[in-house]
Amino acid sequence: MGKPLIETSKVSKVYRMGDVEVHALREVSLTISEGESVAVMGPSGSGKSTLMNILGCLDRPSSGGYWLAGEEVSQLDRNALARMRNRTLGFVFQSFNLLSRTSALENVELPLLYAGVSARERHTRAREALTRVGLGERMHHHPNQMSGGQQQRVAVARALVTRPRLIVADEPTGNLDSRTSIEIMALFQELGRSGITLLLVTHESDIARYASRVVVMHDGRVQSDEQQTPLQAELGPAPAGAEVSP
Amino acid sequence: MSWLQVLRVAVRALLRNKMRSFLTTLGVIIGVSAVIAMVAIGEGAKARVEESFASMGSNLLVVLSGTTTASGAHGGFGSMPTLTWDDLKAMRSEASAVRYASPQLRSTQQVISDDQNWATSINGVSPEYFPMRSWSAAMGSLITQSDIEAGSKVVVLGQTVVDKLYGSNADPTGHSVRIMKIPFQIIGVLARKGQSATGQDYDDAVFVPYTTFRAKIQGGLQKFIAGSIMVGAASGDATVRAQSQITNLLRDRHHIALGADDDFSIRNLAEMANAQQEGVKTLTTLLASIAAVSLIVGGIGIMNIMLVSVTERTREIGIRMAVGARPRDVLSQFLVEALALSSAGGIIGILLGLLAANRLAANFGWPILIRYDIIAIAVGFSGLVGVVFGLYPAQKASRLDPIDALRYE
Numbered sequence: 122m123g124k125p126l127i128e129t130s131k132v133s134k135v136y137r138m139g140d141v142e143v144h145a146l147r148e149v150s151l152t153i154s155e156g157e158s159v160a161v162m163g164p165s166g167s168g169k170s171t172l173m174n175i176l177g178c179l180d181r182p183s184s185g186g187y188w189l190a191g192e193e194v195s196q197l198d199r200n201a202l203a204r205m206r207n208r209t210l211g212f213v214f215q216s217f218n219l220l221s222r223t224s225a226l227e228n229v230e231l232p233l234l235y236a237g238v239s240a241r242e243r244h245t246r247a248r249e250a251l252t253r254v255g256l257g258e259r260m261h262h263h264p265n266q267m268s269g270g271q272q273q274r275v276a277v278a279r280a281l282v283t284r285p286r287l288i289v290a291d292e293p294t295g296n297l298d299s300r301t302s303i304e305i306m307a308l309f310q311e312l313g314r315s316g317i318t319l320l321l322v323t324h325e326s327d328i329a330r331y332a333s334r335v336v337v338m339h340d341g342r343v344q345s346d347e348q349q350t351p352l353q354a355e356l357g358p359a360p361a362g363a364e365v366s367p
Numbered sequence: 368m369s370w371l372q373v374l375r376v377a378v379r380a381l382l383r384n385k386m387r388s389f390l391t392t393l394g395v396i397i398g399v400s401a402v403i404a405m406v407a408i409g410e411g412a413k414a415r416v417e418e419s420f421a422s423m424g425s426n427l428l429v430v431l432s433g434t435t436t437a438s439g440a441h442g443g444f445g446s447m448p449t450l451t452w453d454d455l456k457a458m459r460s461e462a463s464a465v466r467y468a469s470p471q472l473r474s475t476q477q478v479i480s481d482d483q484n485w486a487t488s489i490n491g492v493s494p495e496y497f498p499m500r501s502w503s504a505a506m507g508s509l510i511t512q513s514d515i516e517a518g519s520k521v522v523v524l525g526q527t528v529v530d531k532l533y534g535s536n537a538d539p540t541g542h543s544v545r546i547m548k549i550p551f552q553i554i555g556v557l558a559r560k561g562q563s564a565t566g567q568d569y570d571d572a573v574f575v576p577y578t579t580f581r582a583k584i585q586g587g588l589q590k591f592i593a594g595s596i597m598v599g600a601a602s603g604d605a606t607v608r609a610q611s612q613i614t615n616l617l618r619d620r621h622h623i624a625l626g627a628d629d630d631f632s633i634r635n636l637a638e639m640a641n642a643q644q645e646g647v648k649t650l651t652t653l654l655a656s657i658a659a660v661s662l663i664v665g666g667i668g669i670m671n672i673m674l675v676s677v678t679e680r681t682r683e684i685g686i687r688m689a690v691g692a693r694p695r696d697v698l699s700q701f702l703v704e705a706l707a708l709s710s711a712g713g714i715i716g717i718l719l720g721l722l723a724a725n726r727l728a729a730n731f732g733w734p735i736l737i738r739y740d741i742i743a744i745a746v747g748f749s750g751l752v753g754v755v756f757g758l759y760p761a762q763k764a765s766r767l768d769p770i771d772a773l774r775y776e
């Protein structure tokens with residue numbers, strides 16, 4: 122394994138709702154090396170999403186330190202955080218979070234727009250990313266014209282189009298059937314082979330088996346953290362996976 | 368992100384909701400078109416006043432029989448005339464500030480040519496009347512001193528009268544017209560002067576020697592002038608002096624006791640024109656302010672819809688931020704959307720405003736004047752409205768927290 126990409130030191134997150142304080146994360150210290158694929162598991166409400174949002178630079182910890190790719194994220198301002206989200210990592214959501222009434226191609230181009238990439242290069246790179254996730258034929262389709270699996274692939278293409286070092290995915294297969302889930306996992310494994318670090322939340326131990334490390338959360342704490350030999354996802358999505366052909 | 372890209376993103380967002388975008392701009396469209404049309408009308412009226420002021424001459428006084436009431440209305444109408452022909456002579460010879468003085472005797476009569484007739488104002492004047500008003504002949508000649516002395520039956524026509532009797536561009540000099548069954552020889556036609564501020568047509572009049580007028584058209588009492596006296600002061604500055612000289616002269620000649628009211632009145636045409644111009648200016652300002660207020664209301668409409676739009680698109684904002692949009696990218700997107708809305712409204716408003724002004728001019732004969740600087744200001748102002756009223760919603764959008772925005776349902 123490579124050098125550490127992610128390091129957290131006693132990261133806590135407290136939500137205040139009126140008089141009640143919810144401790145979503147309690148002093149979580151984690152180190153994740155470049156190239157690892159980490160599955161985060163745990164019961165609902167154990168703080169998985171909160172952790173992903175902080176690691177994905179969408180949210181900030183209430184206390185503790187967080188270093189990503191050598192930078193102390195907890196010290197960054199809003200602009201620098203946006204830059205981090207744009208350049209260093211890609212986020213994949215359970216609910217896809219694609220722009221509606223916007224083609225797959227334009228959705229994938231979006232991060233490049235904010236990276237200041239020229240229109241022509243945006244186009245080429247977005248095409249490449251969509252081809253890589255097996256959607257080369259559906260670039261001009263809108264999200265509402267696509268299945269859940271296809272939408273999630275567009276989201277993965279959007280996450281990887283900026284060539285990030287890290288992909289953070291919060292229950293990326295949560296809204297998909299098991300067959301489609303395995304396709305997405307195969308896609309992630311393929312990305313892992315090209316050196317991208319992967320961090321994903323899942324409920325299903327079936328899905329977690331494809332990761333090289335499993336972190337189990339409980340009540341805002343890391344309950345267990347174990348390395349494993351990942352299972353290889355069977356269905357190859359690229360080129361042209363089963364779902365792609367009508 | 369370049370501005371062009373920001374603009375493209377904004378325009379696409381607006382086109383995604385065409386009807387709403389149109390309704391949003393409606394306020395600005397109405398505001399700008401109102402400004403353009405109102406100012407065109409106001410400026411047109413002002414220009415007409417200025418024009419008539421110029422054609423009237425800046426140093427004219429009109430002396431009338433009878434007194435004026437406090438409101439300035441002439442109370443002597445139909446009452447006994449008090450101005451005499453000797454008064455006129457005395458004005459010419461004794462008032463140093465007076466350069467010209469001409470009687471102005473008026474009657475409305477039919478003027479009949481060979482095959483047409485036209486009712487118009489018949490004016491009995493002296494030769495001085497024309498240089499005093501800076502009126503010149505377009506064809507033929509004007510009334511001379513010998514016409515006065517001989518009481519010649521000659522007439523000078525205004526252009527409108529020529530148009531009605533002989534058709535436009537005709538040269539009627541040498542022909543005869545009949546006024547009250549008496550033939551008058553046409554010796555000249557006056558250059559076209561246009562309308563007064565009140566819409567009175569200066570060209571709809573004919574002029575005859577005042578001696579002929581007295582003898583043939585309307586007699587009146589021998590000693591008294593059955594009309595007014597028009598006075599031209601030596602210069603614009605001398606007008607006020609001429610007014611006081613005439614007042615003193617007439618009070619003296621009419622034996623009016625100290626403290627008693629004048630039995631005549633003097634009107635300063637320049638002052639009247641100024642007053643009228645002030646009135647028009649006030650009207651223009653008023654119209655323009657109403658229009659400007661409607662533009663601001665339009666701006667508030669934009670702000671309202673932009674706020675709704677920001678709330679509705681919270682999730683979109685969250686997505687954009689999640690993939691790397693900085694606060695200022697979001698700010699510029701919404702600001703440019705507001706700006707695009709208001710500028711589009713501004714452009715449509717200009718076209719509609721010009722159209723409305725033209726329709727008014729065509730249908731009601733209102734004079735209009737298109738002021739290009741006002742158009743530029745209206746465009747600039749509508750852009751400003753977009754920025755000012757778009758800023759708050761845009762700022763609201765840019766200050767959203769990415770995670771809160773993504774969670775928004």
Ligand SMILES: Nc1ncnc2c1ncn2[C@@H]1O[C@H](COP(=O)(O)OP(=O)(O)O)[C@@H](O)[C@H]1O
Pocket residue numbers: 136137138143144145163164165166167168169170171172
């Ligand atoms: N925005 C929020 N405001 C208040 N409490 C929250 C918020 N987000 C999460 N929580 C609470 O924090 C805890 C952890 O939530 P979360 O990280 O979403 O858990 P998981 O993803 O493991 O289900 C839960 O108790 C949840 O209710």
Ligand SMILES: [Mg+2]
Pocket residue numbers: 169170171
């Ligand atoms: Mg969760």
